[in-house]
Amino acid sequence: MPFGKHTVRPLTTLGALGVVTALALTGCAATSSSATDDSTDSGKVSRVSITLTNDGSDKCAVSTTKVPAGPVTFSVKNESSTAITEVELLQDQRIFGEKENLAPGLDAVQFTATLGGGKYQVYCPGADKELTDFTVTGKVASTANSSAATLLKSGATGYSKYVDAQVSDMVTAVEQLQTDIDAGNLEAAKKDYADARPYYEHVESDVDGFVKKGFKATDNAGNLDYLIDMRASNLDPAVGWSGFHAVERDLFETGAISDGTKQYAADLTTNVTLLAKLVPTLDYKPEDLANGAAGLLEEVQSNKITGEEEAYSHIDLVDLAANVEGARQAFAYLKPGLTKLDPTLTKQIAAQFDRTNSMMDGFRNADDLGGFDSWDDAAKSAHANEVSQRVQALQDPLSRLAEKVATA
């Protein structure tokens, strides 16, 4: 971990991420037993088969719509429906179990949920009749999902502490940058710059919404994210330049520290200190973590791979690794709850994080600032395609997370 030494709170939940799973799509082919037994007398497990067909229109047939409370195994087979690709078991918009990537010709797949008495619905998006009522008789048990919701909630609380810590560490790092700039120490300041950037990149999508008191939302002069992280390419002439990248230009492009540089550094310290005061007031819902993680990967695609973010220092890979790490942290905090909701998607995302990280390992270089290869034109033309496609492969399942945790 390049930034591990700065991490204030090492997290036990992160350890589990190291497990590599080879599953990239859902485990459709992992289960091959077909549904033959619709009765409820095989042990205590009730069995329900769901069959998807197309005879001119797409249909979702549920073999039995009433079972006793307890574990229920749903076996889903897509015989011929081209419109239906997933099936969910819902209660009040909450997902109790589901299967995705259903397509004609693939073997039947199963999922099991332990259900208490009550009214449920089988949801087949794309079917003529998308919802089928499903009744569970017997006592109303506390469900597995309420614990998933609890786990997700406590994950969100844990994550808020991670964000606070990142921002507070950023203040320390920016103060160091200001100290070396004030001392006119160019080389030390360059190193400080590369060390300070990751803190912002870890959590940027969570903390980019603050507007200073007395400013309109449309006025960049009061937008903290703008003041801290504006780039030459999105400069608002009415506000003028300031922040990290103004410092970056002086250090790496001009190669000299001027009075202007000192002013930039001082303003930066003021603004990140203000940010650090505001950030602890934020409250996170689980879907905020999911959206934040997806947002960080959008940052990767839009600014880092192009080299636009660090146009002078070319430490884009440092930022990129920090975006991915920030997204991984958000995912790690959601993971205990998410595993209960959708183990397949959880494994899939974990595997894509592993693949992305091992790709990034290939760019590690202790001799370059921030610990990664410089993202210059040669590196871009050799590797940008690979990096972009690898991040896309992670971004895609990650973009489905928010919906998942919001409905838990």
Add this chain to the structure above:
Amino acid sequence: MTDGPAPLSRRGLFGAGVAAGAGLAAAGAGVGAAAGIAGATIATGVNPFAAATNGDESIDLSLSHPFYATAARQPQGGIRTTPQRYCVFMTFDMSSSVATDLQVLLARWSASIAQLQAGKTVGSVEPAHGDGVGADTGEALDLGPASLTVTVGLGPGIFDERFGLASRRPDALRQIPTLPSDRLQEGLSGGDLSLQACADDPQVAYHAIRDLARMARGTATVRWTVLGFGRASAGPSQTTPRNLMGFKDGTRNVTTDEEYDRFVWVDPDGDGEADGWMAGGTYQVVRKIQMNIEIWDADVVSDQQRVFGRTKIEGAPLSGGTEHTTPDFHARTASGDRKIDETSHVALAAHENNDGVKILRRPYNYTDGLNQYGQLDAGLLFAAYVNDPEHFTRIQRRLGAVDRLNEYIAHIGSAVFAIPPAPKKGSYIGEQLFR
């Protein structure tokens, strides 16, 4: 979730024209819009400014092609299908080496192509949950099926050690060897999988490729793509179109059932001469051929005609007659020279001079804008369908060595794919490989 009957198109030009395309199913109740130019016939040679006539050709955007086969050994669409006006071609590399990932991808692609060819979405555009991402990106809504076909191909890499399918590799599926005059670029060549989406509306074709590529993320990465416009081959009821050199392309193409069985389909009788999964299928050979447009435009027409061996407007062989007159490669002028030069394109490519072998050509013109020298970057997305890729190799070896056309073109991309037959309802492309 899916759209209803295809609406009347607003995209086509209303005008004269009859619905084209025998064997197409009209997906909507509406009368399709017609886009076509009917030119008056002016005898070639009388008026030096004459445009060649292009017959009555109209486009009905409500037409659709079925995806599923109704009998064994039926081909996928996009091969014998009357050529649509636009085509997007893309290849992929598998990033997963898990056989079930490949299996799920082919199954999801198949079901989705069935939806797309019917003019439907591949899932919700506006998801039920506010926090969800759309399953379909939506830009083809209301455009109609537009005769879309999507053809799926399996490259040689599918049969390497990764997926346990090495024993199922057809003998004929090998990388095209390096050929004379090749100037291939790695980034424009090869691929483990190919998708060819052809439609009469370019946005319908592009949407198909985009959403299928999206579905592949995490399993396969994109490798290269070409956007083709202006079909450069003709179906039975179509006039012969022109490539960007201004010459008719594909006058002597494969046309009859007998020729398709002989030159295009693998084991069309299903008598077991090939591994069963390929019976009724074919092989797709794709070449990205760059044209040196400015140089060609500066060449005098008499030399251009000598290069091709045909006249420019009519497309008649230089030995005489009209477009479909059989060329006489032995005909000589009074001074004893061959009327059709031995190193002309038509002479070298003719089946008479290639042991009787014909290849089905289904190319499209393409442009990539301007190149770094400020020249038009354009050419031909050449796609051939053959029951043995060696047939293409043999012809191109001769062409690459001595074709007069080589001065004006460069083969910059190359790939070969096995095209399995169409699946029946309830199955998917290539399912037999996993059984």
